[in-house]
Amino acid sequence: MSQTMEDIPVLLAELRPGREQPYDWKSSCETWSVAFSPDGKWFAWSQGHGIVKLLPWPLDKEHLKPQALKAKNHCFKITDVKEQGSPKEKILDCGQIVWALAFGCSSSPVGWKLWPSSRLKASENNRTYQLLATGLNNGHVKVWDVHTGRILFNLSGHQDVVRDLSFSSNNNLILVTASRDKTLRIWDLKKDGKLIQVLSGHIQWVYCCAISPDCSMLCSAAGENSVKLWSMHSYTLIRKLEGHQNSVVSCDFSPDSALLVTASYDTTVIMWDPYTGEKLREFLHVCLQPDLEYSTTEPQLSALRSVCFSPEGLFLASLADDRFLRIWSLELQDPVSVAPVTNGLCCAFFPHGGILATGNRDGHVQFWTSPKVLSSLRHLCRKTIRCFLTTYQVLALPIPRKMKDFLTYRTHL
Template sequence: MEARPAPEGEDAEGEPLLVAELKPGQPQPYDWKSSCETWSVAFSPDGAWFAWSQGHCLVKLLPWPLEGIEPTCKALECKSPYPKAEAKGRGGSKEKTLECGKIVWGLAFSAWTPSHPKKHSLRGSSASCLVLATGLNDGQIKIWEVQTGCLLFNLLGHQDVVRDLSFVPGESGSVLVSASRDKTLRIWDLSQNGKQLKVLSGHVQWVYCCCVSPDGQMLCSAAGEKSALLWSMRSYILLRRLEGHQGCVVSCDFSPDSALLATASYDTFVILWDPCTGEQLRSLCHFPLQPILDHNSDFHSNSLRSVCFSPEGLYLATVADDRLLRIWALELGSPVAFALVKNGLCCTYYPHGGIIATGTRDGHTQFWTVPQVLSSLKHLCRKVLRGRYTTHQVSVLPIPTKMKEFLTYRTL
């Protein structure tokens, strides 16, 4: 049996509960154009840090679980699957403020292993360090060491807003992909002092988002177009164009086993694809839920803003202009939980599950409990196999057809 959504009415596994909220302080003395929109939030891969682009050219780095937020910090601490012993073992880390000098749009963490730690002024003798990449509105990308808050690199090359960032999973954690309004994607290598390795051209509109598959083999990018592009991370060539949306594709994410790709569009649809074949497997429609909305609101659209997979790969989260955070169960193809998120722009899961963070247009970040279940043995086997074998490789295995369909997600 596949893992199923928890029954309604159970707070820990049912409707999302707001357990904490971060709000910008007094406006900073920057140009009014700095805004306070939170276009990006991110958890570090190990779940030890949270980054919040709070507006006014600032990024907040907060140790996780959050401290000093009463009374909700206790709720976060008890609901978070992050071990308390590990939290204490971070050396008493304190929150940091990174002054980026320009409006921040994109954020991405990576555990980077530099070949020459001393050369990059990394503290201590550790072979690796946690870094944060920030994409700015003038085309710069600044790379920071999280533990010290020191600026390591300033990558130059983009001619417009750096809208999104994604590190390539791997042992070194040094390769970064950036997406920009200059209609290009660029590949950078921190191990070569931030050298620009490649410029990918193919979009004719602003590039809104980019994501690298967990196996490090593919890159998906989306712009103000009705299609998403899939690239090879080995050869940096365009593999295929995914066409099926009727509006601009604005967000994309790979499943944890790299076997599924979700794209979200202004046409109110999420489409699930097989990235290996380009086949459209399922579409999820965001029907507006008027009774949940404030009748005095200026609601006009339920256009999608963000989509992301849960860490175990059984759920999808979406944020839309109809003020709703939706949690979808993939096997059901329908939402199983809702939360009211005013002016939501982005969402991301805590890497160990159970919590999701949302960023809003007014600069707030909210933390919600979300459905979390134990994966079935069947799903775990699929996740392991699909992390190693492509759809084409699975299709030639000497196993029953129904098993092949399950392994390739044709049963969605």
């Protein structure tokens, strides 16, 4: 692996809400979720006060801070003027606090029976349909057509805040929603938003959910010490992963589905083998700004808010309550780079690499440089193999033990 990043992530741009709005308990001002579309052409930003802004990527100069215009980074493109006919930014008024965002895509239109046929243009029949799901404070999920900015579905059923969302990546438009009502719900948007399953079993609020890239597994985590893995084929519980000592608040699968990471208030990120339930590695978040008034000889630890895998699967990004963004290599126990982030709540990698977005408690979004790497041939081969073979299938191969350990991430690169 050849790494080309600097030791400290560079702040490339910052987005702020268009106008300051007074805080009130009905609207809230935090950015609880940010997301890039899978094709990298859209960025969604929950900017507080019930508003989601959809921005075409790359960004216009008008969205950027002055220092971003001077940034020299080959992965971050800035345009002066959008070409004629190019997508326009959109404002989605959700009417409720927005806790979660997720993009989905389809090759065929969905939800058009909600609209008069005369409103559909012929050109809309020859495009990929990008959808954005928004999880709301009242338990509803609103699903929008990204291209037009109009609402397609208003899914109801949850009895409390919808805290996280995850689309399947196989173009089937299966949407999983996780709620504070202690359940997960699975919806089929190709069947007009039909509810196909309710998953129960958590005894606390469900904070997060993630569907594996191969669409075989679903991870969910709640205000309890364990993580649950479910089958996306039978919608039954596969196993519980136990190892955290406090609420698990964020989870993500590696791009090849071979690894799962979970982040907890107990100050640790744990990397698991989701097929065997084995704990492979633990990343401890030692506070980088300890409280001097209560300083001791023991290191102070920092609770986690968010964790995610980089697109090539070699790095992790995490946000902690000590107000720092950390980027980790899967090979090392200490972070490879650190940057100060004020009250960070969520993070997401650009799908083509090189950029990381963080959402903050004040409603701002920041874009940072992230590892831009040339993956080794060994890792590319491993990633390709693991997209098709489970851990058990790898262990059954007639190959040397060292190769099995490498393919199952038991050894370093």
